[in-house]
Amino acid sequence: MPASAAFDRPDPWSGPQSQPPPSSSRARFLEALEAAHLQVESALAEIRSSTAEGHTDRVRFKATRFRVGQCEVDRRRLVQRICGSLLPTASPAEAEAIGELRRRELEHARRASLLIARWTPQAMALDWESYRLDSYLLREEMRTALADEKRLLYPLLGSD
Numbered sequence: 407m408p409a410s411a412a413f414d415r416p417d418p419w420s421g422p423q424s425q426p427p428p429s430s431s432r433a434r435f436l437e438a439l440e441a442a443h444l445q446v447e448s449a450l451a452e453i454r455s456s457t458a459e460g461h462t463d464r465v466r467f468k469a470t471r472f473r474v475g476q477c478e479v480d481r482r483r484l485v486q487r488i489c490g491s492l493l494p495t496a497s498p499a500e501a502e503a504i505g506e507l508r509r510r511e512l513e514h515a516r517r518a519s520l521l522i523a524r525w526t527p528q529a530m531a532l533d534w535e536s537y538r539l540d541s542y543l544l545r546e547e548m549r550t551a552l553a554d555e556k557r558l559l560y561p562l563l564g565s566d
Contacts, residue, residue, distance in 0.1 A: 435488050436563035442481040443552050449474040450545050457538045464527065478518065478548070482511055485555060492562055503558050514551055518544060 452470045456462050489504045496504060521544050530537045 432563045438484055439488060439559060442484050445477045446481055446552060449477045450548060454545065457541055482515060485511060488559060507554060507558055514547055
């Protein structure tokens with residue numbers, strides 16, 4: 407091997423290289439994120455229909471509420487992985503936007519946990535109208551988060 411070829415390889419002792427995720431990884435992330443967004447949107451539509459009435463089927467509602475939570479956890483994990491993969495090569499403005507997105511995600515997760523803790527099945531039964539309002543406000547916040555992710559992450563992952 408010519409001596410110059412040794413300089414073309416990364417030094418294994420210099421630590422990880424800041425390379426952009428390969429385009430195939432970005433495409434897979436984009437596909438997974440789009441699917442996660444569809445899952446959350448579908449679950450939100452289900453919970454909206456189950457809270458639209460003055461009362462609800464508790465068993466169906468509990469399953470739907472669990473589905474929303476699971477979809478949100480899965481989406482949040484995926485977004486964290488995507489952000490982590492994009493940060494090493496992001497411009498300063500992109501890195502700032504990614505950091506803000508992550509901060510808002512943590513705050514939203516905290517508020518969702520508080521809502522779940524506050525609104526036990528017994529509390530919902532006692533004040534269904536207040537629960538419906540709190541649930542609506544959280545769903546709107548979730549829709550805003552999805553729109554923010556689409557606006558920021560889709561272009562960074564290669565969608566136009």
